[in-house]
Amino acid sequence: MAAVGEITDGLQAEGILSAGHADAILAAREWLRDPHLGLRSADELGETDAAPWPPQYVRARHRS
Secondary structure, eight states, X not given: OEEESSOOSHHHHHHHHHTTSOXXXXXXXXXXXXXXXXXXXXXXXXXXTTSOOOGGGGGGSOOO
């Protein structure tokens, strides 16, 4: 089962998956709004090694 609709960030997607409400997340509209959704979501979740940023984007990466 997949979750769709109004999923706008990695924390929300992770919450849906962790709670067992879905096996997959489909976030097409948000990916159209933000083509770097995967990188941003990995950064929000602290998974910096899972999705390495391209060198030209490293300076723009959120730092906590």
